Amino acid sequence: xxxxxxxxxxxxxxxxxxxxxxxxxxxxxxxxxxxxxxxxxxxxxxxxxxxxxxxxxxxxxxxxxxxxxxxxxxxxxxxxxxxxxxxxxxxxxxxxxxxxxxxxxxxxxxxxxxxxxxxxxxxxxxxxxxxxxxxxxxxxxxxxxxxxxxxxxxxxxxxxxxxxxxxxxxxxxxxxxxxxxxxxxxxxxxxxxxxxxxxxxxxxxxxxxxxxxxxxxxxxxxxxxxxxxxxxxxxxxxxxxxxxxxxxxxxxxxxxxxxxxxxxxxxxxxxxxxxxxxxxxxxxxxxxxxxxxxxxxxxxxxxxxxxxxxxxxxxxxxxxxxxxxxxxxxxxxxxxxxxxxxxxxxxxxxxxxxxxxxxxxxxxxxxxxxxxxxxxxxxxxxxxxxxxx
Amino acid sequence: xxxxxxxxxxxxxxxxxxxxxxxxxxxxxxxxxxxxxxxxxxxxxxxxxxxxxxxxxxxxxxxxxxxxxxxxxxxxxxxxxxxxxxxxxxxxxxxxxxxxxxxxxxxxxxxxxxxxxxxxxxxxxxxxxxxxxxxxxxxxxxxxxxxxxxxxxxxxxxxxxxxxxxxxxxxxxxxxxxxxxxxxxxxxxxxxxxxxxxxxxxxxxxxxxxxxxxxxxxxxxxxxxxxxxxxxxxxxxxxxxxxxxxxxxxxxxxxxxxxxxxxxxxxxxxxxxxxxxxxxxxxxxxxxxxxxxxxxxxxxxxxxxxxxxxxxxxxxxxxxxxxxxxxxxxxxxxxxxxxxxxxxxxxxxxxxxxxxxxxxxxxxxxxxxxxxxxxxxxxxxxxxxxxxx
Numbered sequence: 001x002x003x004x005x006x007x008x009x010x011x012x013x014x015x016x017x018x019x020x021x022x023x024x025x026x027x028x029x030x031x032x033x034x035x036x037x038x039x040x041x042x043x044x045x046x047x048x049x050x051x052x053x054x055x056x057x058x059x060x061x062x063x064x065x066x067x068x069x070x071x072x073x074x075x076x077x078x079x080x081x082x083x084x085x086x087x088x089x090x091x092x093x094x095x096x097x098x099x100x101x102x103x104x105x106x107x108x109x110x111x112x113x114x115x116x117x118x119x120x121x122x123x124x125x126x127x128x129x130x131x132x133x134x135x136x137x138x139x140x141x142x143x144x145x146x147x148x149x150x151x152x153x154x155x156x157x158x159x160x161x162x163x164x165x166x167x168x169x170x171x172x173x174x175x176x177x178x179x180x181x182x183x184x185x186x187x188x189x190x191x192x193x194x195x196x197x198x199x200x201x202x203x204x205x206x207x208x209x210x211x212x213x214x215x216x217x218x219x220x221x222x223x224x225x226x227x228x229x230x231x232x233x234x235x236x237x238x239x240x241x242x243x244x245x246x247x248x249x250x251x252x253x254x255x256x257x258x259x260x261x262x263x264x265x266x267x268x269x270x271x272x273x274x275x276x277x278x279x280x281x282x283x284x285x286x287x288x289x290x291x292x293x294x295x296x297x298x299x300x301x302x303x304x305x306x307x308x309x310x311x312x313x314x315x316x317x318x319x320x321x322x323x324x325x326x327x328x329x330x331x332x333x334x335x336x337x338x339x340x341x342x343x344x345x346x347x348x349x350x351x352x353x354x355x356x357x358x359x360x361x362x363x364x365x366x367x368x369x370x371x372x373x374x375x376x377x378x379x380x381x382x383x384x385x386x387x388x389x
Numbered sequence: 390x391x392x393x394x395x396x397x398x399x400x401x402x403x404x405x406x407x408x409x410x411x412x413x414x415x416x417x418x419x420x421x422x423x424x425x426x427x428x429x430x431x432x433x434x435x436x437x438x439x440x441x442x443x444x445x446x447x448x449x450x451x452x453x454x455x456x457x458x459x460x461x462x463x464x465x466x467x468x469x470x471x472x473x474x475x476x477x478x479x480x481x482x483x484x485x486x487x488x489x490x491x492x493x494x495x496x497x498x499x500x501x502x503x504x505x506x507x508x509x510x511x512x513x514x515x516x517x518x519x520x521x522x523x524x525x526x527x528x529x530x531x532x533x534x535x536x537x538x539x540x541x542x543x544x545x546x547x548x549x550x551x552x553x554x555x556x557x558x559x560x561x562x563x564x565x566x567x568x569x570x571x572x573x574x575x576x577x578x579x580x581x582x583x584x585x586x587x588x589x590x591x592x593x594x595x596x597x598x599x600x601x602x603x604x605x606x607x608x609x610x611x612x613x614x615x616x617x618x619x620x621x622x623x624x625x626x627x628x629x630x631x632x633x634x635x636x637x638x639x640x641x642x643x644x645x646x647x648x649x650x651x652x653x654x655x656x657x658x659x660x661x662x663x664x665x666x667x668x669x670x671x672x673x674x675x676x677x678x679x680x681x682x683x684x685x686x687x688x689x690x691x692x693x694x695x696x697x698x699x700x701x702x703x704x705x706x707x708x709x710x711x712x713x714x715x716x717x718x719x720x721x722x723x724x725x726x727x728x729x730x731x732x733x734x735x736x737x738x739x740x741x742x743x744x745x746x747x748x749x750x751x752x753x754x755x756x757x758x759x760x761x762x763x764x765x766x767x768x769x770x771x772x773x774x775x776x777x778x
Contacts, residue, residue, distance in 0.1 A: 015441060019445065053468065055404035056468050057474070059475075063481075068464060074456060074460050074463075075460050078453040078454070082446045083445045085449075085453070093456055
């Protein structure tokens with residue numbers, strides 16, 4: 001058996017954590033499993049390095065920022081290899097560049113173009129456990145080190161699993177798996193044991209945090225079986241594979257949410273002009289492009305519904321004549337969704353005192369746009385609904 | 390003018406320090422100086438990373454340790470480049486591998502075999518300030534990342550200065566220059582404005598800490614003019630160049646010391662057997678080879694006088710039937726030394742209550758072996774002697 005495992009930063013916060021992870025890998029190794037292990041930076045390292053860069057310059061050179069940030073994964077990969085070797089497991093670590101992760105030349109948000117993992121192949125032939133720095137690559141054109149942006153380590157793991165035709169790509173982190181709702185909001189949320197790719201990508205598009213949307217799309221596109229589960233225990237988790245059967249089964253599978261959403265009004269005749277304007281304004285403010293959830297024309301204006309991380313949404317206050325704080329809460333359903341389901345759920349929200357500002361319809365899901373202050377209550381209401389189905 | 394500057398870790402402890410260093414470099418850049426800047430890891434980073442590795446494994450894999458430690462210089466080079474770019478100075482950082490620092494394949498203590506700095510040359514042609522990670526290279530044979538061992542960043546700087554025939558290699562740190570004695574021990578110690586290579590190598594061999602002995606030897610061998618001075622001010626420092634005239638001038642130039650010294654007794658017929666025994670025992674205990682200061686046969690035993698860093702000397706307690714804590718204190722003189730000078734100084738020490746256990750004679754210096762507890766007093770006595778000359 002050949003599997004790719006990816007350990008997130010929250011599972012690698014301390015030397016003790018790293019030794020625990022090494023113990024788990026050693027067990028698999030002794031059961032004759034061939035392994036590539038992709039690691040993120042330890043704990044909060046990436047944010048700490050970013051803060052350090054911000055102390056040096058309000059808009060640090062993007063090339064140098066990638067040089068800086070890539071040290072995070074390099075530290076964790078070296079430490080995990082040491083821990084494995086200490087357990088008599090032959091291990092070797094490689095950076096993105098050493099592992100042949102070829103990207104385009106766009107710093108901070110590079111895309112993987114190709115994988116030429118010559119040294120990884122050699123090491124696997126020698127029966128070694130290969131430990132890889134996630135999140136990073138090298139541009140063969142410029143020879144520059146690049147990073148893959150948010151969720152980059154997930155993307156590295158999926159791409160490696162696809163390249164080596166691994167039986168499974170395991171994304172291991174501080175959650176028990178994909179749940180019916182955020183367990184922090186609804187204590188009764190349950191882990192779903194198996195879902196289909198199209199459910200996964202619907203959830204990640206609408207704000208699920210257990211896997212980056214980009215990695216989810218890549219997994220679906222490359223048909224990589226994915227397992228999402230906890231780093232420090234076994235026997236629980238979610239398998240993602242195959243397509244769901246598209247019956248009109250409107251049972252709610254999982255409730256997900258974008259916490260930080262704004263509707264902005266842009267004067268423009270054409271939608272692409274409006275989007276270009278947003279992009280240009282954000283670039284000038286050194287902010288990354290936000291995710292567009294919805295667009296709508298109102299006379300000579302375009303209204304765009306935007307989301308992103310809190311630190312990228314908050315700075316737009318007052319720039320775009322935008323609304324107050326909104327959120328989206330999305331129910332991803334088992335099968336195709338009929339519009340009547342949307343009305344039924346909106347009524348349920350209303351009876352709990354939650355005003356639905358708008359509804360966004362998609363084949364597998366219904367998304368409610370509402371005030372941010374109603375978000376947790378809405379997640380609760382809709383995921384209780386799931387339990388009652 | 391083309392100069393190579395090297396900034397030590399104690400000059401790069403915080404973001405503020407790095408911005409200060411960038412300001413100094415920017416000034417030189419605007420005066421049309423071409424610059425390669427070699428950096429060490431920030432502050433105590435290398436020790437912190439080593440401690441982290443020790444938490445993972447008592448004897449971490451040497452390959453992975455080099456992977457880990459090289460992140461230290463990578464962080465400081467990226468931050469310094471950012472700071473320069475923020476001051477509108479075109480700067481670009483390179484790792485040892487990117488800068489073409491080719492070493493042998495010995496981890497943790499690699500030696501530079503060749504320098505093929507293609508990317509550095511290109512960047513200099515574009516009038517950029519090149520910021521280099523010191524202390525690191527790559528083995529062209531194994532493609533593995535290596536580190537150069539103690540004093541490695543100094544060695545990188547000297548080697549680069551030699552390759553590019555720089556007018557000067559400036560080693561900038563938290564001292565004002567080469568002084569007549571350690572200013573922490575003798576407050577009246579003065580900075581010497583110019584000395585010759587052979588004085589420099591004598592001092593570094595006998596324990597001076599302002600430059601690693603290996604880098605001093607390389608500077609002499611490659612005839613690189615070296616300047617040693619403070620990072621955060623100008624107008625003071627020491628120039629090292631040329632050979633001294635070998636008159637019998639016994640004036641004391643500088644007093645230096647190895648604080649941690651032991652005499653060990655090894656049963657062996659031949660000296661090389663004794664040294665091999667020491668090396669093998671240290672390797673088994675995962676300790677680096679110590680510096681041999683003196684050797685002497687006593688019947689079927691060899692007595693070796695050994696020194697090294699405190700953390701490498703202390704663990705040998707009880708292994709070699711060694712003496713108690715000794716130190717050496719060395720007076721490097723302006724010209725050739727006559728034996729009568731040794732007697733004169735030993736008498737002076739005696740009159741201050743310091744017992745000389747042995748004297749080691751060299752062309753430019755006299756070294757006193759004494760109890761460690763007498764060390765500071767001896768430095769004081771001998772450097773006062775200098776003032777009275």
